[in-house]
Amino acid sequence: MSLTFYFAPNSTASTVHWTLEELGIPYETVRVDLQNEADKKAKLGSVNPNLLVPAVVHEGVAIFESAAIQIYLGETFGVERGLYPAPGPARGEALKWLVWCNVHLAEATSRWQRNTRAQIPVEERSAAAAAVARKDIDKRLAIFEGALADRPYALGSKPSIVDFHLGAAIGWMAFSGVAMEAFPHARAWLERLQSRPAFAKLRSA
Ligand SMILES: N[C@@H](CCC(=O)N[C@@H](CS)C(=O)NCC(=O)O)C(=O)O
Missing domain, CATH: 3.40.30.10 (Glutaredoxin)
Structure with a gap:
């Protein structure tokens, strides 16, 4: 292999x-x-x-x-x-969150970055667009917060690849200054995930 x-x-x-x-x-x-x-x-x-x-x-x-x-x-x-569901409804749920993360959540995140990052020429950035993007991030995080209200991990009681994917993406957002206080379930979920040995390996890469 x-x-x-x-x-x-x-x-x-x-x-x-x-x-x-x-x-x-x-x-x-x-x-x-x-x-x-x-x-x-x-x-x-x-x-x-x-x-x-x-x-x-x-x-x-x-x-x-x-x-x-x-x-x-x-x-x-x-x-x-x-760490990943067999074909069936649970697989459908996994696909839903993986695609949602990359299409919907990442769309707002990249708009936010595009309008805030120091590497982007100042004349190409818009404070108004950044503010809209930032609000959109919160609206989208609220959706995931709702999904975690009755379960410790995205697909239920056990962590899966969906959590590692969303955990890396949302962890990066939190690290970049997105406040997680309004999302207590997601914050606790992130803390659980970030205490895993695999996460420590990423940080030392
Ligand atoms: N939609 C792609 C996005 C990948 C992406 O944007 N990667 C960035 C790093 S976060 C990159 O390689 N950037 C290099 C560049 O822009 O030159 C994915 O999910 O794989």
Whole structure:
């Protein structure tokens, strides 16, 4: 089995990194310097034409887009390890949250970043757009907060790849200054997840 993981620390790749650590499968890493165009082209050029991390190459096949990678890892390795549901309604719920995270939650997050990050030229940023995006993040976090009202993890009583994916994304948001006080269930969920040994491994990568 050969699996190579292309990543940068503190990036969207942390979603997949968390899953790989929790699965406990062997993998090699290629660390990409996202500030260095030549490094991105050299390492990602043949793997992800978007030149973005994460990407994986499994048995010679390149897969990009974090949600697609999580679904693939879940189906291939996660079901037998109890970290991803077998086909059926629970699988549907897993897919729902993975896609929601990347399409709906990430949309507001990237709008917020786009209008606040110091790397973006000031004339291309809008304080008004940033404020709208920030409110949208809270509205979307409230949806996940509601889902956690009767369960400790996204799919029920046990943690799954869905939690590692959302945990990395929402953990990054909290780290970037999104206050979690209004979302007590999500905050407690995040604390539970971040106490896992796999999370410590991401932080030292
Ligand atoms: N939709 C993609 C987003 C990936 C993405 O935006 N990755 C960022 C890091 S957080 C990246 O590689 N950026 C490099 C660049 O913009 O040059 C996914 O979920 O995999």
